[in-house]
Amino acid sequence: MQAITPDFDSSQGDKGTIYVVEEQANPSTDYFVLPAVSASGLRVVRCGFADLPAVADLVGASVVFVRYVPKHWVRLIEAVRPQLRRLAFFMDDDVLDVRASAGMPLRYRLKLARLAAWRVGWLRRQGAELWVSTPWLLQKYVSWQPSLVPPSPVSQAENVRRVFYHGSASHAAEIRWLRPVMEETLRRDEQLVFEIVGGGDVYRMYRGMPRVNVVHPMKWPAYQAFLSMPGRHVGLVPLLDVPFNRARSCTKFFDITRCGAVGIYSPHGACAELVCHEVDGLVVPLEQSAWVEAILRLARDEPLRQTLLLNAQEKQGELGDKARTGYSGLRESQ
Numbered sequence: 001m002q003a004i005t006p007d008f009d010s011s012q013g014d015k016g017t018i019y020v021v022e023e024q025a026n027p028s029t030d031y032f033v034l035p036a037v038s039a040s041g042l043r044v045v046r047c048g049f050a051d052l053p054a055v056a057d058l059v060g061a062s063v064v065f066v067r068y069v070p071k072h073w074v075r076l077i078e079a080v081r082p083q084l085r086r087l088a089f090f091m092d093d094d095v096l097d098v099r100a101s102a103g104m105p106l107r108y109r110l111k112l113a114r115l116a117a118w119r120v121g122w123l124r125r126q127g128a129e130l131w132v133s134t135p136w137l138l139q140k141y142v143s144w145q146p147s148l149v150p151p152s153p154v155s156q157a158e159n160v161r162r163v164f165y166h167g168s169a170s171h172a173a174e175i176r177w178l179r180p181v182m183e184e185t186l187r188r189d190e191q192l193v194f195e196i197v198g199g200g201d202v203y204r205m206y207r208g209m210p211r212v213n214v215v216h217p218m219k220w221p222a223y224q225a226f227l228s229m230p231g232r233h234v235g236l237v238p239l240l241d242v243p244f245n246r247a248r249s250c251t252k253f254f255d256i257t258r259c260g261a262v263g264i265y266s267p268h269g270a271c272a273e274l275v276c277h278e279v280d281g282l283v284v285p286l287e288q289s290a291w292v293e294a295i296l297r298l299a300r301d302e303p304l305r306q307t308l309l310l311n312a313q314e315k316q317g318e319l320g321d322k323a324r325t326g327y328s329g330l331r332e333s334q
Contacts, residue, residue, distance in 0.1 A: 016042040016085070017057070021073055022066040023049060028092045029066050032133055035152035037064060049073070055080050062086035064131070067095055068115035074122065081126055089123050090149065092133035094140070096120050161299045164195040165236040166255065168217065174238045175202055181291045183209055188292070192299055195232070232261040233305065234298050238286060239266045250274045253281070257312045262305050264294050274319075280312035 018037045022029050029046070037044050047053070049070040053061075058080045065073070067090065077087065094100035095116035101109045123130075130146040132138050138148050163185070167174050175198060182194050186209060193211040196202060203214045218226060235256030239248065250270035256263040263281045265271045275281040284294045298305055 016040075017061045018042055018044045019053060019058070019061060019063045020044060020046050020066060021049070021063060021068075021070070022046060023068055023070075026066070028090065028133075030154050031151045032092060032149045033064055033066055033090050033131075036131075036149050037062075052076055059083040060085050062088070064088045064090060065128075066090050067092070069119040069123070070115065074119075077126060086129070087126055088129040088131050089119075090131040090133075091116070091137065094137060096141070159191055160193060161191060161233040162193050162195055162231055163234040163236065163295055163299060164232050164261070165238075166195075166197045166223075166252075168197070169199075173240050173242070175205070177238055177240065177288070178236065178291075179205060179209075181288045181295070182206075182212070184288075184292045185295050186210055186212070189296055189299065192295075227255060227259045230260065232259045234295060235259075235261045235263045236291075236295070237263055237265045237271050238291070239269045239271070240286070241268055253312070254316060256281075257309070257316050260309065262298060262308045262312065264291065264298065274315075276311075278308075280308055280315050282308075 018040065020029060020033055020037060025046075034044070034046075045053070049068075049072065052072060055076070058076075060083065062085050063073075063077065065088070069089065077084070081087070095112050096119075098109065098113050098117045101112050104112075124144075130141055130144045131149045132141065132146045133149060133151070135148065138146055163182070165175070165178055175196070178196075186192055186194060190211075193213065194206075194209075195213045195215060196206065197215050197217055198205075199217065206212045206214060215226075235252070237252045237256070248269055250273075253263060253265075253271050253274055263271070263275065265275050265281055265283050266286045267283050272283050275283055277283040282294050282298060284290050298308075
């Protein structure tokens with residue numbers, strides 16, 4: 001086996017830049033390609049299919065394609081190939097052989113053919129190196145003299161905080177209202193992730209935003225188990241001022257507190273009447289910019305969040321005691 005040992009010369013400064021071309025952020029890049037090229041100590045630039053650098057920037061640079069070769073990059077590489085220092089193609093599946101994808105969905109097979117398998121001749125003519133992820137691929141493509149790229153663990157993100165909104169389909173307006181809020185919030189703090197419940201329409205609405213997890217709706221018993229999973233920090237309860245919302249109860253306060261998070265609530269409805277601002281949650285005007293700031297503040301301020309959570313848990317206990325007293329009154333009236 002031939003292990004990859006990058007021989008990039010860091011003395012070239014900016015001209016030693018390595019461009020990693022990928023469809024989008026993906027495990028192939030993070031586990032294999034990025035660790036390999038980063039070991040050179042040179043500047044690494046991750047590019048999507050449409051992120052085309054200037055021709056002058058590629059002089060003396062290297063380009064590594066991850067799994068796919070998009071058409072716009074084909075024309076660019078042909079124009080600058082003599083000036084490139086290095087050109088490589090990495091794969092961690094057998095994407096260069098259309099026969100290997102037999103049995104896969106037709107749409108996926110066509111994608112592999114168009115962006116990978118049909119590029120084999122072009123890659124060969126351009127003198128591209130072949131980088132592979134397994135000994136099996138190394139052996140199959142031995143005539144290309146491929147290099148085996150070993151995997152490397154992805155660094156564990158530190159201090160990741162989860163913001164969530166678990167509104168049902170009846171909260172479609174709130175789901176739409178939250179999108180620009182979370183887009184700005186995630187842009188400003190890369191340590192935040194967002195969890196939202198919804199179907200295909202919600203997935204399409206939030207598609208393209210970084211670090212968003214769309215969870216499929218579930219029945220109440222499954223949701224109870226889902227809430228018991230740790231790792232949530234800030235719960236959102238935006239409630240637009242429409243007639244149907246005026247009768248909603250305060251159960252979201254219980255859900256958020258139960259999973260160890262602190263809530264941000266709009267200033268009307270049962271939750272706002274229950275929550276004391278800056279004591280056991282935040283009550284924030286229903287203005288998108290104000291919610292961005294509130295989310296960032298609560299997510300980043302661990303002491304504040306812990307204080308509010310303890311107070312919310314205490315209030316939850318008090319409400320339980322009060323409810324039990326009320327149940328006694330109900331029994332006596334029967």
